[in-house]
Amino acid sequence: MEAVHHHWMEETFLLAEEALKLGEVPVGCAFVYKDQIIATGKNEVNETKNACRHAEIVAIDKVLNWCDERGDKSEDVFRESALYVTVEPCIMCAGALRQIGVSLVVYGCKNDRFGGCGSIISVHQAELPTLGQSFHCIGGVMTDRAVQLLKDFYKGENPNCPESKRKIKSE
């Protein structure tokens, strides 16, 4: 099982690295359905000037399109899909993932800032029936690589943030 997770996680890291090159927070993800990747996503917040454009939301849009083209019901596809993502989904994305009804999420490192699958709150398991089914999480797959990517990013600055809001670095 572990090897399977690594296989799909490898793919998500390629997307995260792409995001880093574009000056976005390096997070990548992939929806795996019936043993194949049907949609991928990387962070596109700066590109779209929408702070909600996280990798997971991008990929959800793509799955919906994929289902639309094939005439499949998206609920059925999401239910049988697993999401692989380099970083623990944030609170918003965890909420989104419950609403689309995904059953399994596999992630790399914890998200200390915004994590919605245990780090800040546990949206994935919380008693929120109107949000949809809770989902299962497997964390800590290839953690070091995910952490290193984030470290590389936070060494730089968010180019979209106005001058006045940038943190003055003490180093």
Add this chain to the structure above:
Amino acid sequence: MLNGTNMLNNATDVHTNANNSSHKIIKGDLADKNESEPFLQPVLDDVYLRPVETVNVFVCTLKNKKDTAVVLRKFSEDFPLENLSHLKRIKSSKTKDAPLQIIVCSLEVADGEAFKNLDIGEESVLSKPYCVSVPRYPPLTRQQYLEAIQYWPVSFHEDKHIASLLSGNYFTKEETCRFKRHMMMAVEYAKHAKALSKEPIGAVIVDPSTDMVIAKSHDDRHGNHPLHHAVMICIDLMARSQGGGMWKFGKECDLYSVPCMQSSKGDNDSSLPYLCTGYDLFVTREPCVMCAMALVHSRIQRVFYGSSSKDGALGTKLKLHVQSGLNHRYQVFKGLLEKECDKLFENNSNQT
């Protein structure tokens, strides 16, 4: 010498001299005052709203007033109150022959060695120690203060901002009128959605510095996209107004955002708005956890909503806007045009 064993035997003798009647009077008073004009309720962090929690401490009765200074100095040195620094050390008592009560220390400290070695000179100066319930936390609001002093005297530094929020007079009449006008627009959008058999929820983003509407939307989650909640759409239309945006919306959707506010100086122009910084959101129903977090990411300044929702994340199930650990917080007010907003869900079977 104080006898440690005796103290522990007395530990179950908890004095509960507080009553909640003052609590009720204050509440009733507030309700009466606002019956004519229902005011916008601030959704505050639970620390401002919780009833007074108590913790047990050891207290002695001081038999003679003239010993106060000596005992006080001794106790302050040997048993600093540390986490209980909001407590006054001494409480005046009405009993004639026992004029003063003094806190010795908390129960945890009493277990330590230092307590056993306590020597305050003549034994007759103090009564045998006994256990008393005192407020665990410093009071943050006047209501908590009034409740706290039923147990034990405490110091209170009123937070003027919080007090103003709780007073019901935080906003001027003019401001309230403006808010109602914006919420009315959100209600109109919600009605439009209802007419299209969509979830009857509307949202409007406003720049309060100019009173300009930046974006408005209604819910469309049962259409082609389960994440098209009114708030998510509104945020994306805001992004579109800044030359971005992530979703394409059909022309048949009666959605709206202001024209692009792009600068000739390019994206680094600091006069350009940054996400929802400084903006207000008006939404007919309390946002879910996804939308509430989207608003954190978007740096919204204030959120006003009408109706509460079952799993709402801004007051009902969670208070995400004041969640510790997150890098942005915003103010939330509920109950704006509540009746109109509640009415939107009448005869609606799929209320979520």
